[in-house]
Amino acid sequence: MVPLSYYIILSAIVFITGVVGVLIRRNIIIILLSIELMLNATNINFVAFSSYFQNVVGQVFVFFTLTVAAAEVAVGLAIIIALYRSKTTINVDEFQLLKW
């Protein structure tokens, strides 16, 4: 049986990879993919704890995370398409209308 701490370390590594991806990339699509990475890291944690405590509630919450991820992708990609129409680029540095 694999110890629970291994799963936590794995999910921490994946989550931090997602955070760094959001910070260092300029392509909005890659930033959304990094957010998917972070959501998957939380899902791994949920399922590992659910298996550890023999309790299915963790898996139910993965279900809700999945719903939110799907909604986020649909709206996010629609926003990307709208942004691309207005500026014909998806580089985050170009979108600085709200920047002071």
Added chain:
Amino acid sequence: MATLVFFYFAGVIVLTSLLVVVLRNPIYSALSLLIMFFHVAGLYVTLRAEFLAAVQIIVYAGAILVLYLFVVMLLNIKREERYHPQFPFGAFLGLTILTEVLLLAYHRSVVNEPASPLSHTARTVPNGQAVATDVAPAAGNTEMIGEVLYSTYLFPFEVASLILLVAMIGAIILAKRDLFEQREG
């Protein structure tokens, strides 16, 4: 054997998630994310969450990632040549958090090493305790999830459906080109 399987899945997951961030071409990033989704599903199978493994492949790999690929190919993006200027800052922050987590985990595992029999008893105890959300593991994984989802978590389930509806309407309104222009003209 179980540890070996875990390390295979974990290694591929870490490698592909790094590739998602590092690769320049968005299509390659999306495809390595696809490999990562499949291995996360394999990890779910080893954790006896078969239903979630199937849902992971169907929803993530089948729906979400296809949507990404559609958008990447629709926009026809040139390869981006540079990382963000705040690259050193981001990398430094990530490395700091990573070291912190690893140190914490190492410390914890050293401290908890003698207490591992206790964790084994803790794993078997919740079956005895009659908690309302605990279902006997005799039933199948899908049955257990269904019973909990449609009884205890019925209200969040309905809210989730509302979130999906709002996302659908929002996506249509945002992406449709001349929804408001027609009305003005």
